[in-house]
Amino acid sequence: MNSLEPITELIESEVPDDVSIARVTYEGPELIVYTDTPRKFAENDHLIRQLANEVKKRITVRPAPGTQTDPSTAKPVILDLLPEEAGVTNLGFYPATGEVLIEAEKPGLVIGRRASTLREISQKVGWTPEVFRTPPMESSTVANVRNFLLQERDERREFLEGVGERIHRERTHETEWVRVTTLGCCREVGRASFILSTPETRILVDCGDKPGAEGEVPYLQAPEANPIAALDAVVLTHAHLDHSALLPLLFKYGYDGPVYLTQPTRDLMGLLQLDYLDVAAKEGRTPPYGSEMVREELRHTITVDYGDVTDIAPDVKLTFANAGHVLGSAVTHFHIGDGFHNVVFSGDIHYEDTRLFNGASNDFPRAETLVMESTYGGRDDYQTDQRDSEEKLFELISETHEAGGKVVIPAFAVGRSQELMLVLEEAMSEGAIPTMPVYLDGMIREATAIHTAYPHFLRDELRQRILHEDDNPFLAEQFQQVDGGHDMRERIARDGEQCVILSTSGMVTGGPIMSWLELLGGEPENALMFVGYQAQGTLGRRIQSGRREIPFESRGRRNNELTLRLSVASVSGFSGHADRAGLEEFVRTMSPRPERILCVHGDESSTDQLSSGLYQDLHVRTHAPRNLETYRFD
Incomplete structure (x- = not known):
């Protein structure tokens, strides 16, 4: 029948x-x-x-x-x-x-x-x-x-009907085991990718690149991932490129199934992936796929709201919960079989409330296994309280303003930029820092516009302010878009007006931030301020670590090196990731507490130290996997 x-x-x-x-x-x-x-x-x-x-x-x-x-x-x-x-x-x-x-x-x-x-x-x-x-x-x-x-x-209706038939097909196998195979982001930050499999179903969770490491991609050639065309589903935790950049590649390899994600993640994913292709073209690199594959990916998206329990295979139900990391980011819960096993992928999380988002949700009906991010999992990875961080930022901005300089902040277009916009808007309105232009360069304004389209994904107080008090801080008059390319950047750099510049890319791996370093980096009255994570191997990490002679390509330069004379400072507390205390608290208060934890998405010391700490403090079985390992749960 x-x-x-x-x-x-x-x-x-x-x-x-x-x-x-x-x-x-x-x-x-x-x-x-x-x-x-x-x-x-x-x-x-x-x-x-x-x-x-x-x-x-x-x-x-x-x-x-x-x-x-x-x-x-x-x-x-x-x-x-x-x-x-x-x-x-x-x-x-x-x-x-x-x-x-x-x-x-x-x-x-x-x-x-x-x-x-x-x-x-x-x-x-x-x-x-x-x-x-x-x-x-x-x-x-x-x-x-x-x-x-x-x-x-x-x-799409024809496609969705086909997906519906596959989801609701009659089971051919009993759920006797569940396996998680690591295709990336183990003992490293970047190229997040996992295969979740049962005797009936194979699901790919995330498919990202590795910042600052061209050519290091997820191990999609692994037997557990193949044939890619026969995967039952792809689930995306959030839009950042270290989780989403290579997802369109799946369609190049013949995948024709659904991609489950939240609505904001869908829009941000398209924005970031098209920019990824644009940056590759400008840098003379051949991208792994073309824009037509991004369109094909969008055609196959199915959006899921937080809290909705959704059948995605005959033996798997998916539920998203707020991850507090970026707009639409999701802690992803898989209920497998008829209560056989439950696996939670944290994605990237921020456990405490921020100005932008409510803190990550960690309340589930059941959760036997947790795959946990460890970006700041090291024993000394404790971030400054955000209020203290804001005061330090205000002090640095005020000092630079008094010296007649300009502040350049490399920022991720999605998440940190909007958080900083809220901080700066309030600080200027309350007189904590002088009122001055805040220039938004790169994709920041477009990413901010997407945030305004989905206020229900923002923090309760911010949502109330936007929807019911008709007071949208993102529309403050001091925010100005840099839309004249290099000519406008030169004009801003030449004029004597103090200002703050928020510019992509957040890890100084390309994009307009390179122009700002060239235009403003030689003047000691200016300041470069890092407010986000700088991955190993990126130029941002090298500058943060003290390097001042940096490689630089420019037609107008006689050599390929740039000397930075502006001051450099790092202000922690603005990261979209939980610090060590936040990660521990996420697990400690998780209901129910998982029986096993895989610590991923952090460098080797961070994953090892978080794994060891959780085991010692909470008496939970923990692992710090390597890439291409498989864990079986019976």
């Missing part, structure tokens, strides 16, 4: 006689019910919830083609139902799926109390509304990703 037949029969037996079921299908993990009577469904707001409880699936109801009001008639009816202050910016009708997509500045006013306005729209016109937020800062990435996925809607 087809797996949908019993579900269809159950749904048909539960709905009232005046409700007609045209078709039931899976689209990825979601159950879609097409109906010839969409208005009747909308009138009974308890019916969908009742059916979802019966079939134990999330259900979306859509009108069967031809049952909706004509779009030209439906549009004014919908707009009349919506309050003007909702700020509707776009309305699109998609007859193949029976959906009307509504983009608005204030989606909550479109949705209404307990989704009452959405139900009213369905009752009046028969279309199923889906609501998106219009970013308060214009974002080409958000617009391009949304438009691309809308254009591909019919093709």
